[in-house]
Amino acid sequence: MAIEDDVLVIGGGLAGATAALAAADKRMQVRLVSYKQSTLRHASGLIDVLGYTPAGDGPLVDPFDALADLPEGHPYERVGLEAVREALSFFDEIAGDTYDGGHTDANALVPTHGGTVKPTARYPVSTAAGLASDDRDTLLVGFETLPDFEAPLAASHLEAAGAPFAARGVTVRFPGIVRDDAKVTRYAHLLDQDEAVETTAGETTAREALADIVRSQIEDEARVGFPAILGDDHANAVRADLSDRLGVDVFEVPMGPPSLPGLRLEDLLYDALEDAGVRVTTGVPVVEYETDTDRRIDHVVVDRNGTEIPHRAEQYVLATGGLVGKGVRSERKRVFEPIFDCHVPHAADRYDWFVDDVFGDQPYARFGLPVDRELRPLDTGDEPEFSNLRAAGAVLGGYDFAAEKSGSGVSLATGYVAGQRAGTEAGR
C-alpha cells in the first residue's frame, strides 16, 4: 500500500519547507520527506534577496529595482517580481517577530564574522541592533576559545569597509567554558540554562559572569556585538538579560558553520510545518520513481531503514538543494540530478566547469535545473520532464547565489511558487 498525499515535497531546507507550507496553505494534505541534514546549519540565518546584480554591481540598496532586469532563466525571472514580494510577505508571517527588515524594501548591511558587511533583506532580530548601516558606535566581543571570530580584527575591518561608526574589539575568556574545543552549542546552552559557573569571585551564573566581564570593557559604545552563540532555545531572553545587565543594546554577529541562527531558522520552519499539519519524515532518501503515462510521476519509492515504501501524490516538488545539499551531483564526466535524472546543463569538459579566479564567474556555481515559468524542470528539448514535478531552491540552475547574495530569496520565492502551484493543481 502506498502512502497517499496531495503534495509530496522532497527536501527539507528553506525551499522545501516553504513549498510545503505554501501547499498546505491551499488546504492540501502535504508530506515532506528529507534525507540529508539541511544546509541551514551552514547558513548565516540571514534572508538575502539580491545584494548584487549578476554583473556584480552593488551592494544594491533596493533589490527590487534590480529584480526586474535579471536575465532570462534566472529563477527570479521565472517566477516574476510580484511572486518574490508575496513570498517575502509569506515568510514575514511565518517568522513573526523573530525576523526584522520587512518594514522597508531597502537592504540592510549586516556585519559578518570576517568583518565585511553583507546586504540582506531580512535579518534575525538578534542581529537587528548590530546593523552596519546603523551609525552607533560598536564594541565587538570575541572569545579566546572561539577562533572563528577575532573581534579586534573584525572591528578594524569594519572601519576599513567604511562603516559609519567607531568600532572596537576585545577578546575575553568565556566564563564556564573549560574545554578549548567546546562546541558552539555548549556556549549557547550555558547561557540558555543560565548555568552556575565558577569565577575568581566565587560561584555565579553564566549570564551574570559574562556581563561582569564585558561591562568593564565598554567605554561609551551604544551597542555590544557577540559571535552568534547567545542562546539557542531562549535566545531572546539571553539577549534581553545581557542587554539589561550591560545597559546597552546587544546583538549577534552571524557566524560560519555550525550556525546557531541557521539552526534557529530551521526550528522556526519545522514548528511552522507542524502547526500547518504537514507530515514530515526525515532521514529517508527517495530511491526510485514510477511514471504512469509517460510524463507523469505516479509514485516515488522512499527507503525507510531498508524498507522501500511507495509514496503517491498528485503533485511533487523537488527541493533537494544544489551541489552542497547533494540535489545536484557530479562525477568526473557528468553533472546530474540523482532522483529523477532531470537535465542539468554543463560543459562536457570538466575543466570548463571552473575559472581560475576563486571568486570569478564560476560556471559550477550555476549548475542546476532549467525550468519553465511553472518551475517544471525542462529536458534537453525544453519540454517539461514531468507534468507534475516542480523544482525549487538551490537545485535550480542559472544563478550564482553566492555572488548575488540571493540564496535565501530564491529558495523562498521558488519554494513559495512551486508549493502554491502544486497545491492549486492538486486541488483540481
Place this chain on the structure above:
Amino acid sequence: MWLSVVASEGMARDTEVLVLGGGSTGCGIARDLAMRGLEVTLVERGNLTDGTTGRMHGLLHSGGRYAVSDQASATECIEENEILREIAGHCVEETGGLFVQRPEDSDDYFRQKLEGCRECGIPARVLSGSEAREVEPYLADDIKRAIEVPDGAVDPFRLCVANAIDAETYGARIETHAEVIDLLRDGDDIYGVEVRHDSGPGKRTHATSGTTEEITAEYVVNATGAWAGQIGAMADLEVEVRPSKGVMTIMNVRQVDTVINRCHPKGDADIIVPHETTAILGTTDEEVDDPDDYPEEQWEVDQMIDTLSELVPILEEARTIRSFWGVRPLYEPPGTGTQDPTDITRDFFLLDHADRDGVTGMSSIVGGKFTTYRMMAEDIADHVCEKLGVTATCATADEPLPGSENIATLEAGMDDFGLRSPVARRSKQRLGSRASEVLETDEPNPVICQCEGVTRAEIKDAITQSGTDLNAVRIRTRASMGNCQGGFCCQTMANELHPEYDEEMVREALDELFQERWKGERHALWGEQLSQAMLNYALHATTMNRDHDPASATSTVDFAAFDDGRAERDRIDGIRGGR
C-alpha cells in the same frame, strides 16, 4: 678559524660559498658546508621547498624501484634511507612498501626485482596474494603476490626546513624571496650573483622589496634543479637539464598504510604513498620546455585513478582532494639522446664548469632524487672543499636534524599537554623535539584546522617563523590541507595573524591563501570535492561576502542609504515601552 686563501687575491667576498636554490639539495649543501665551518649564503627565488621539493609524492625510496634498471641508484637509496631514519626520524614514517604483481605482470620481472633487491642490500620478502591483502585489505582480489621492502613516507617540507634551520645554527645566511637575476662573471670566472629581493614574510629581515643586491662568493653552487639551465644561461653556460613533469593526486583519506608500487618494468600511475592523513597517487613523466609554465592536464589525473584502481579498486569511487604537479630536474650528458623521459637515469651529475666550459667559480648539480639529497650534498660539499682547499669532512650522516631528539621522552609525556591525544600525537610528530616548547601553553589552545587537527599554538609558532605568508604556515603545520581544503579554516588561520599584523595585511594574507588553495583544488573538481568547493565558495562569498568586500573595493558604500533597522527598533520600543 679557517682562513680564506682565495680572498688573498685582493677582493673581499661577501661569503665563501653561495648556494643557489632552497630545495632539499640546496639546503642539504648549505647544512653540510656550514657544519664543516664554511661561511655559506643560500638564495632562493621563492620560499624554501617552492620548487620540486614541495611538489613530490613524499616517498622515501627503499631502492626497490630501481633494483632492476639502475642498481647504483638502488644501492644509494637503501643507504640513505637508513641514514634518514636515523637523523630525521621525525620526518619519516616507516610505512614499509609492497611491489605488487597483477596476473598480467611478468613472473620473470618479479624474480628480477627480488634478486635485484637482494643484490643491492635491500631487505625484501615475498608475500602471497592473501598475505599481501592481510597487510593491505584494499588490494585487488587478483593481486598474485608482492615483495615487501622498507619504503617509507617522508615529509619533504619539514626535512628541507630542518636542514635550513640547522645550517643557520652553524652560521649560514638563508635568503628566501631573493631571485637570481644575473650571474656575476669576470672573464672566465664567476664570482657571485645579483639578486632581486621580494617582500619576504615573517621575522626574517628581508631587504626592501624590489631592490637588488650583488652577493659575491669564492664559489657558487647552482642547485636550482629543473631551473639550472636558466641559471647557466645567465653566464652563457649550457646545462642540459630536461625538466619532466609529474602529477600527484591527493586522496581524502589514507586508503593504504603501506607504500604500494606496481611490480612492472616502468609505467605511469604506479605508486600510492600514504602520507599523514592522506594518500598520494603518482605519477606521470612528461618532458616540458619551461619548468614554470606547463600544462596541467586532466588525462593525467584520470590516469592516476583509472590505472591505480587496478591495484586498489576502492580508489575508483574514493574522494580526491586535489592534484599538484612537480617538475623533475632530469639530466643526461649531451649526446645520450634518450627519447622517453622515464628512461633517463635518476642518477645525479656534478658539472664543474671549469672542466666543462673553462669557466671557474661555479658547479651545477642536476639530476638525482629526493631520497639521496644528503649524499648528493656531501659529494658537492667535498667538491667545493677541494676547490677551496678545506680539509674538514662531512658530518651530516651522523648529526640528527633539529627536532629529532627526545622523541621517547615526548611520547611518554604527550598526554599531559592539555590536548586530546590524537591531536597531540600528530602535533608531536610535526614538531619533533620542539613539541613541548610549542604546546605547553597556559593560553587556551583551540583547534584551528579541524581536518588536520592543528592547534592555535602550532599556528602561532609557525607564524613566528613565517609571518604573514600563510602558505608557509600551511606547509609547516598542514593546516588547511585536509578534506575541506581550507574552506573552514583559512579565515581562522588568518585571524591568528592579528594583532601582530594589521587588518590590511591579514586580509591580503587570507586572500592569497584562499586563492592558492583553490589553485590545486580545481583539478579534483567532481563528486564530493565539487560539493565541498561550492560550500567553500558559499562560506566565503555568501556568509562573509569576501568577494565584494567594501574594504578592498575602490568605490565606497553609501551606508546611510541602507536600512538601519531604526524604524523597526523604534516601533518595537513603542510597543514594549522602550528600554
